[in-house]
Every structure is written in C-alpha cells, then in structure tokens.
Amino acid sequence: MRRRMEREEEEEEEEEEEEEEEEEEEEEEEEEEEEEEEEEEEEEEEEEEKESNKRMKRRKRRRKNSRRKRKRRRRRKGKKAKDEGEKEKVEKWKW
Structure with missing residues (x-):
C-alpha cells in the first residue's frame, strides 16, 4: 500500500514537473514571437523614416x-x- 501511494505521488510529481516545463517552453516561445514582431515593427518604422527623409531631401532639392x-x-x-x-x-x- 505504501509503495503504491509513494509511486502515485512520484508519478503525480513527475507529471506536474512535465506540465511546468511545457508551460515554460510555451511562454518562452511566446516571448520570442513577441520580440520578433517588435523587431519587424522597428525595421518597418526605420524604412518608413528613410523613405520620408528621401522625399524631404528630394523636395528640398527641387525647391532650391x-x-x-x-x-x-x-x-x-x-x-x-x-x-x-x-x-x-x-x-x-x-535719328
């Protein structure tokens, strides 16, 4: 009886540990995805800023x-x- 109880407890602990590990992995993946999205947004903003600067320079040159x-x-x-x-x-x- 005792052994059975101990085994069950050990199995439950192992299952809980596995679930925790899975949750941690999922959280890490979500964080990585969020970071990637932020980087992409920053890159897009930089590109837009470069385009804007080009337009401004072109406009300034034309005016001049x-x-x-x-x-x-x-x-x-x-x-x-x-x-x-x-x-x-x-x-x-x-004349």
Missing part, C-alpha cells in the same frame, strides 16, 4: 532648383530689358 531657375529668368528679363533700353537710346541718337 526652382528658386535658381526663377532667379535666372529674372536676371535674363532684366538684361533683355536693359539691352532693349540701350537699343532704343542708340536708335534715338541715330
């Missing part, structure tokens, strides 16, 4: 170039007007 073009156009118009004014003066002197 358009400003330069506008300045060039203004200068050209000013020179043309100046040249035409001098032509008119020369024509007046000829």
Whole structure:
C-alpha cells in the first residue's frame, strides 16, 4: 500500500514537473514571437523614416532648383530689358 501511494505521488510529481516545463517552453516561445514582431515593427518604422527623409531631401532639392531657375529668368528679363533700353537710346541718337 505504501509503495503504491509513494509511486502515485512520484508519478503525480513527475507529471506536474512535465506540465511546468511545457508551460515554460510555451511562454518562452511566446516571448520570442513577441520580440520578433517588435523587431519587424522597428525595421518597418526605420524604412518608413528613410523613405520620408528621401522625399524631404528630394523636395528640398527641387525647391532650391526652382528658386535658381526663377532667379535666372529674372536676371535674363532684366538684361533683355536693359539691352532693349540701350537699343532704343542708340536708335534715338541715330535719328
């Protein structure tokens, strides 16, 4: 009787230990999955940030170039007007 009781107790203890080990393994797996998901999210955020930075740089470069073009156009118009004014003066002197 005693042996049977002892055996049953030992078996129960072994079963409990096995269940605990399984639970621990499951928890570890869940933690690993969560960590992987977090890493993936961080990578996605970094990629989005890089894309955003590229867009900002492109926008800044375009603005700068358009400003330069506008300045060039203004200068050209000013020179043309100046040249035409001098032509008119020369024509007046000829008459």
